[in-house]
Amino acid sequence: MNSSQALIISSDSFGVGVHCSIRGGLHNAFHEAESLGIDTFQVFTKNQRQWKEKIIDTEEKSRFLDSYKTSRVKMIFSHASYLINLASNDDALWERSASALIHETQRCHDLGLEFTVVHPGAAKELGEQEGIKMVVKALKIVLHKTKKFPVKILLENTAGQGSSIGYRFEHLKQIMDGVDSSRIGMCFDTCHAFAAGYDIRTKGGFEATMEELDNIVGLKxxxxxxxxxxxxxxxxxxxxxxxxxxxxxxxxxFRQIMNRFAHIPKVIETPKKENMDAVNLEVIRGLIH
Ligand SMILES: [Zn+2]
Ligand SMILES: [Zn+2]
Structure with missing residues (x-):
């Protein structure tokens, strides 16, 4: 790693968290977080498989904020809807996607969340380069319309399934350069990176990938x-x-991440069944030297 950032363990360190359920109300995520003993989690702020928007009412907002204040949770991320496609060349879908991200940003602001994670989108017949341009155009609009609630938008690297863009670090860099805003950052998903061809299985492979990420996107x-x-x-x-x-x-x-990226919040997103979140947390916590 050519940047010292990667190795600095900040005094503000984070454990590993999970994606928490909001069934029965957004504040319920805190009950789950407490039972798992985590200081970080991710939520969907609404049904992620529907376009229907949700307005956070005053009661829900204050219940959530009260829970946040009294919990040991330090950081919460929102994950934007899977329906959003900022790379689409279908005008209606593209506009709907930008609008959905504006609503997501508003909800994050209402809930006191600093970040929302979004997948760049699928370019379909448009091709990667044109798709990237559509993403840049959409993000510029979203940032402009949400100036009053400066939530950061984190672009997640993808597995490169179908025509999805964002499977190369270069795509994310191009989007970030195109938008040119301190409100755009990145989320690194280990499964997506590996499926996309970044072989992070070994210490050497992991280090090479992180060096590439640092050189292209910047670990900051x-x-x-x-x-x-x-x-x-x-x-x-x-x-x-x-x-x-x-x-x-x-x-x-995971061993590399737990021991070298203590300063970065981490979230497990594996299928939620039985007590698997607790099992995964225990496995990962056991990797800390
Ligand atoms: Zn994701
Ligand atoms: Zn992910």
């Missing part, structure tokens, strides 16, 4: 790491998350 722009093992092989472009240590990634990349 990395605000969260998604900790997911991968069902697919390196370069498979398969976006299928597996429980930690049960997939093709193994434990080494």
């Amino acid at each position: 722009n990395l605000h969260v790491i998604h900790m997911n093992d991968s069902k697919g092989e390196s370069g498979s472009h398969l976006d299928r998350h597996e429980h930690i240590g049960k997939g093709k990634l193994g434990l080494e990349p």
Whole structure:
């Protein structure tokens, strides 16, 4: 790593968290966080598979903010809807996507969240370069319309499934340069990176990938790491998350992250079934030297 940033363990360090459910109300995420003993989590601020927007009412807002104040949670991320496609050449879908991200940003602001994570989008027949231009155009509008609530938008690297862009660090860099705003940052997903062809299974492979990330995007722009093992092989472009240590990634990349990126919040996004969140947390916590 040519930048010293990667190795500095800031006094503000974060453990590993999970994606928490908001079933029964947004504040319920804090109950789940407490039972798992985590200081970081991610939520959907509304039903992520529907376009219908949700306005946070005063009561829900104050319940959430009260829970935040009294909990030991230090950092919460929102993950924007999976329906959003900022790279679309379908005008209606593109506009709807920008509008949805504006609403997401508003909700984050209402809930006191600093960041929302979004996938750049799928370019379809438009092609990657034109798709990237559409993303830049959309983000500029979103940032302009949300000047009053300066939530940061984190672009997540993708597995490169279908025509999705963002599977190369260069795509994210191009978007960031095009938008040119301190409100745009990055989320690194281990499963997506591996499926996209960044072989992070070994210490050497992990270091080389982080060096590349630093050279292209800059580690100072990395605000969260998604900790997911991968069902697919390196370069498979398969976006299928597996429980930690049960997939093709193994434990080494998670060991590297836990010991070298203590200053970056981390979130596990593996299928929520039975007590698997607790199991995954225990596996990852056991990797800290
Ligand atoms: Zn994601
Ligand atoms: Zn992710």
